[in-house]
Amino acid sequence: MKIAYVNSICHRYDAISNAIRDEMGWLRADGHDVRLFAYSCDFDDVPYTRVNGEVDVAFDPFFQDCDLAVFHFGVFYPLFNLLPVVPVRARRIVEFHNVTPKAFLPASSHALIDKSFAQMSNMAFADHVICVSDTNLAVLRDAGVTTPATVLPLAIHTNLRAPEAKPSFADGVLRILFIGRLVQSKGPLDFLQALEALLRRHPRLPVESDIVANLQFSDGELVDAVEARVRELGRAFSSRLALRLVGNATEDVKQQLLSDADLFVLPTRHEGFCVPILEALASGCQVVVYDNSNTPAVSGGLARLVPTGDTAALGDAMVDAAATVSSDAWRADGGYRAATAAAERHLRNFSIPVVRKRFLDLIHRQSGYRC
Incomplete structure (x- = not known):
């Protein structure tokens, strides 16, 4: 399959970016042709097209020919408005990471959070939503989004181990x-x-x-x-x-x-x-x-x-x-x-093998792909 990923950024030290990098790696290893469309990307191992706006994505030949489009969402970004114009033949999946309520942010961020909650309504155009926790699924439903959804946690990299003893x-x-x-x-x-x-x-x-x-x-x-x-x-x-x-x-x-x-x-x-x-x-x-x-x-x-x-x-x-x-x-x-x-x-x-299998199985089901 041709799979187009869309997000604003893919940067180090950012949980959403790390999830995108994981998923794209799993999908590529599974034999799929995957490309990220974003304003910037830190990772050399992520196939990536730098864009300046929605038009750059909408008319890109890869995006136009994709079989599946995957959008991650945690805060307002203009590229998320492309969800309704994904090619008709393609399936559409959104991964929802929640939006921080403005009560916990400075006043300078309140307008952005209002726009983020308003933009959540775009998920009505998705075929399926992946929520990384039950908490996020509840937020989605409270916002009136009824799109079918699955809870699938993020993967935690397994090189972290408790030492035999602490210093x-x-x-x-x-x-x-x-x-x-x-x-x-x-x-x-x-x-x-x-x-x-x-x-x-x-x-x-x-x-x-x-x-x-x-x-x-x-x-x-x-x-x-x-x-x-x-x-x-x-x-x-x-x-x-x-x-x-x-x-x-x-x-x-x-x-x-x-x-x-x-x-x-x-x-x-x-x-x-x-x-x-x-x-x-x-x-x-x-x-x-x-x-x-x-x-x-x-x-x-x-x-x-x-x-x-x-x-x-x-x-x-x-x-x-x-x-x-x-x-x-x-x-x-x-x-x-x-x-x-x-x-x-x-x-x-939350191990990589467990989350990877659940993620790929979900993608296969939602896209109709057969191994």
Whole structure:
């Protein structure tokens, strides 16, 4: 089959882009001719046509001759308006990654979010919608979109493994990690407030903490606020806190930080999926998150769920998790090994072989393709 993929971008450190790259690789290995149409693409291994607007796609010979068109959607972009003009002979699939509600974004983003929810109505022209979580399916139905849909999670790359032991087992330094864009919905300032509460309640506890953030997609004003707060905490607890803001970390750096971390803390207020929770579980971290949207489902009962917005409870949960990972029961008596084994079982649902097979089977069914 000829399969046309359409999205605004395909960039590193972006979950939708990583999903596009995965799927296109699976489809090419399955024998299909696949091409992405986007404004920009970072990946040399993704067959890609750079476009400036809808006309460039609509009149492209490959798009005109495609058997299947796949659109990813998580926020308004003009190319999504091409869904109704996909050639009549072609099937149309949309992958829906949810839209962050404007309540969790600065006022400067509200018009974009309104346009995004309005543009969701284009999905009426799709033959099928893939939702990456039950949460996203509920959002779709609440928006009045009745197009047939399937829930299919994102794939988590399996090179993440929990180490035999965390560095803290030997040196006693508690390592705490935050991964997320510096935007209001991810709660970076909530994280720093809870971190301060932990430090004040344990005046002798040495802590290393890293905030890993994609600065390209962050809120500039919030970046400034986080940087200022990091400096304040660094001064206040200089004798026992190493607190770092790691912007645009490479995958290798991120994976090393996950491997070293004892706690992963993400006070997010909205998630359509949340890959970092699974990455943290795979890496042997205790996970502390707010209890909303998809976080309970994706964590599979393996995280400490905190009432959303309750920073005092967040601090309490971090104290409790710190006590767990510092205990003999965790380090020497099998607690860590049991937790990592439970995480491995949960992560199998999101493994590349499992998700790849489910994805290809769905594509074959929806397109009428026979192997």
